Amino acid sequence: MAPRTYNPCSYLPRRLQIVTSLALFILFCIVLFGQSTVDVPYRDEVNEGARRVSAYLPKTPGLPSGLNPFRTPAHSPPPEQANSTSGEARWFSDWKWMNPFSSSITLDENRAVLPPLTTRPPVYTYFDADWYKDESSLESVDRLLLIWRRAWWAQGFKPVILGSAEAMNNPLYAKLASLQLEDELKTDVMRWLAWGNMGTGIMANYVALPMAPHSDPLLAYLRRGDYPQLTRYEGLESGLFNGPKDQINKVIEQAFNAKKPVKAKSVIELLPKETFHIDSNQKAIAFYSSKNINKFYKGIAEKLASDNKDVSREGLRLLPQLIVSHLHTIWQNSFSSGIAVLKPLPDHMFTLVKPAIELARNLSQCTESPQPSSCPPNREKCVPCVSSHPLRISQPMNFRNTSDLFTIGTVPHPYTMASLQHQTDSLTIRFIRRTTKRDEWLLATTKEFSTGTSSFSRIPLIKDAVASDYGSARSLWLTPENLSDENNAKLRQDLAWSLGFPVPTIESTLDSGHSETPVPGPERRPPAPKPEGKVPDPVELVREGTLLGKARLLIKGKGPRNSTPIRDAVEAWNLADTEVWRFVRAWNARRSVERRKWEAEEKAYAGTEGGKGSWSRWFDKDSD
Numbered sequence: 288m289a290p291r292t293y294n295p296c297s298y299l300p301r302r303l304q305i306v307t308s309l310a311l312f313i314l315f316c317i318v319l320f321g322q323s324t325v326d327v328p329y330r331d332e333v334n335e336g337a338r339r340v341s342a343y344l345p346k347t348p349g350l351p352s353g354l355n356p357f358r359t360p361a362h363s364p365p366p367e368q369a370n371s372t373s374g375e376a377r378w379f380s381d382w383k384w385m386n387p388f389s390s391s392i393t394l395d396e397n398r399a400v401l402p403p404l405t406t407r408p409p410v411y412t413y414f415d416a417d418w419y420k421d422e423s424s425l426e427s428v429d430r431l432l433l434i435w436r437r438a439w440w441a442q443g444f445k446p447v448i449l450g451s452a453e454a455m456n457n458p459l460y461a462k463l464a465s466l467q468l469e470d471e472l473k474t475d476v477m478r479w480l481a482w483g484n485m486g487t488g489i490m491a492n493y494v495a496l497p498m499a500p501h502s503d504p505l506l507a508y509l510r511r512g513d514y515p516q517l518t519r520y521e522g523l524e525s526g527l528f529n530g531p532k533d534q535i536n537k538v539i540e541q542a543f544n545a546k547k548p549v550k551a552k553s554v555i556e557l558l559p560k561e562t563f564h565i566d567s568n569q570k571a572i573a574f575y576s577s578k579n580i581n582k583f584y585k586g587i588a589e590k591l592a593s594d595n596k597d598v599s600r601e602g603l604r605l606l607p608q609l610i611v612s613h614l615h616t617i618w619q620n621s622f623s624s625g626i627a628v629l630k631p632l633p634d635h636m637f638t639l640v641k642p643a644i645e646l647a648r649n650l651s652q653c654t655e656s657p658q659p660s661s662c663p664p665n666r667e668k669c670v671p672c673v674s675s676h677p678l679r680i681s682q683p684m685n686f687r688n689t690s691d692l693f694t695i696g697t698v699p700h701p702y703t704m705a706s707l708q709h710q711t712d713s714l715t716i717r718f719i720r721r722t723t724k725r726d727e728w729l730l731a732t733t734k735e736f737s738t739g740t741s742s743f744s745r746i747p748l749i750k751d752a753v754a755s756d757y758g759s760a761r762s763l764w765l766t767p768e769n770l771s772d773e774n775n776a777k778l779r780q781d782l783a784w785s786l787g788f789p790v791p792t793i794e795s796t797l798d799s800g801h802s803e804t805p806v807p808g809p810e811r812r813p814p815a816p817k818p819e820g821k822v823p824d825p826v827e828l829v830r831e832g833t834l835l836g837k838a839r840l841l842i843k844g845k846g847p848r849n850s851t852p853i854r855d856a857v858e859a860w861n862l863a864d865t866e867v868w869r870f871v872r873a874w875n876a877r878r879s880v881e882r883r884k885w886e887a888e889e890k891a892y893a894g895t896e897g898g899k900g901s902w903s904r905w906f907d908k909d910s911d
């Protein structure tokens with residue numbers, strides 16, 4: 288007998304067979320498609336997703352045992368932490384940050400879990416406003432101090448400027464008064480006294496700055512904050528030290544008791560070589576000592592050495608610009624593959640990613656420099672910035688984890704994205720459910736990762752890229768709802784502190800407030816890269832702008848009446864995209880709050896310093 292396809296209904300009478308098959312088919316349809324007519328995802332579904340996802344997660348290091356990041360939610364929300372809100376953004380800093388859904392920990396849809404703040408080891412410098420008598424020099428030095436603080440902050444440190452008050456606070460200071468020391472040596476001793484008063488840490492000259500990739504071994508070592516022995520660095524003279532408190536003060540006593548060589552100008556010249564551990568292999572710190580300036584930057588050196596006061600002031604005025612241009616050059620050198628501006632969904636996203644493209648263009652141009660094409664003293668073989676060969680800007684659809692590629696991501700709220708993608712500001716819940724796909728942004732962005740296929744399993748990838756030590760040094764993520772013209776100055780300031788140098792603008796290049804400076808040939812801002820996907824026509828562009836503006840208002844809660852349900856529905860439909868958006872919003876806000884809080888503390892402290900007006904000036908008053 289020929290093999291027969293087995294039909295489960297074949298034992299029924301023919302007519303019943305048809306009816307049963309039809310009934311089964313309808314039942315099947317209801318089961319399969321019924322969900323879309325029911326409500327958008329359930330909490331259970333999310334928890335299930337989170338549980339499935341936990342298998343893919345990296346192990347969190349240093350997690351106290353017994354603390355399971357994926358245990359079922361506790362019954363009360365974790366307590367509010369200090370300074371954990373900014374505008375709409377709220378967060379909770381915790382080791383469990385890699386959990387796909389923050390709300391399973393905070394029990395609050397709007398509170399994102401961020402990684403714990405890393406402690407920033409202090410790096411001290413010593414400065415005495417009395418060194419400079421005239422306004423214009425003081426202004427240049429204030430700029431130097433701002434640049435110094437920003438560069439160290441961006442590399443993960445807490446820069447602190449010390450003055451004579453700290454030195455006098457050191458019990459050893461009493462001895463200094465009884466000694467007859469040359470001015471230069473006395474200043475250096477004051478520096479040591481101030482450091483000894485603060486204790487264990489790093490002491491840097493205010494023209495010694497980190498100029499290296501974030502992962503440089505010396506910077507990584509210094510960031511650990513543990514300095515068992517007094518160390519200095521070959522080639523840096525007194526530019527950089529680190530060590531524990533007791534050894535610092537021991538050195539000062541030793542220096543007081545030393546037989547002074549007639550011409551000693553610094554504490555290290557008074558001491559035997561063995562006092563310090565000397566590290567001979569560092570490339571991370573650029574020290575703009577007079578020796579180095581004479582060697583590498585002749586133009587500035589001649590000006591600084593001039594007997595004409597105006598010319599020497601001019602030399603001092605050029606130095607900050609030179610240092611900023613070097614910070615930018617070294618940053619560019621660490622990203623030899625260029626800048627990637629993510630554009631996961633190419634259509635109708637032109638206006639959305641425009642700020643990211645603008646930023647990439649600004650970053651890829653050269654910073655104006657009094658000595659163009661020069662390198663910092665610690666990296667004579669750098670690749671100087673040449674405006675005819677700007678850094679490459681690409682617009683990939685997917686995020687790539689490449690160590691020498693800097694990524695600028697734009698993370699839209701799912702409502703913003705749906706509105707732009709479908710070119711409408713009258714989204715309905717029905718339309719969202721019937722027509723739009725879930726979590727499109729996240730799925731497109733992480734397409735090249737093989738980790739699972741559900742959008743939930745991909746949330747940790749983006750969280751890692753945004754907030755891990757490795758990821759945050761190689762990327763910036765913008766939430767377009769928070770970018771507006773009035774926010775631009777604030778954004779530029781925040782960027783300068785996370786990158787370590789101000790992002791150049793065309794204005795800064797052409798600004799010639801001081802016309803006597805030789806303005807190096809006009810730097811060209813590289814052209815905008817060609818958009819991939821369809822090039823929008825002017826009408827479409829206007830429409831994109833309008834839609835984006837409306838979405839921005841709606842997200843801020845200032846949309847038309849009754850827009851909350853549609854926003855909630857879009858968020859519920861796109862749980863993963865919403866989670867990433869909230870995470871990025873909170874991450875950026877916390878970065879900003881952390882810095883502002885620290886500045887407020889420093890400011891209060893600087894104010895106590897003898898009431899010198901100039902002391903408050905190393906704070907960012909302008910956005911440059």
Ligand SMILES: *[C@@H]1O[C@H](CO)[C@@H](O)[C@H](O)[C@H]1NC(C)=O
Pocket residue numbers: 688748749751752757758
């Ligand atoms: C990217 O690569 C680094 C180093 O290889 C790794 O530590 C990190 O987890 C990766 N990030 C992502 C998002 O895969």
Ligand SMILES: *[C@@H]1O[C@H](CO)[C@@H](O)[C@H](O)[C@H]1NC(C)=O
Pocket residue numbers: 373374375376769774777778779781872873875876877879880
């Ligand atoms: C919005 O952006 C500004 C500028 O970067 C930042 O200071 C602020 O904290 C951001 N606010 C939120 C809620 O992300």
Ligand SMILES: *[C@@H]1O[C@H](CO)[C@@H](O)[C@H](O)[C@H]1NC(C)=O
Pocket residue numbers: 645646649775779790791792793794
């Ligand atoms: C980039 O440069 C342009 C013009 O030079 C400036 O208007 C804009 O504010 C800059 N953007 C950023 C983020 O630096």
Ligand SMILES: *[C@@H]1O[C@H](CO)[C@@H](O)[C@H](O)[C@H]1NC(C)=O
Pocket residue numbers: 369370880883884887
């Ligand atoms: C941080 O919190 C403290 C007290 O909780 C408050 O006094 C201070 O103003 C806050 N700072 C910022 C920058 O929000």
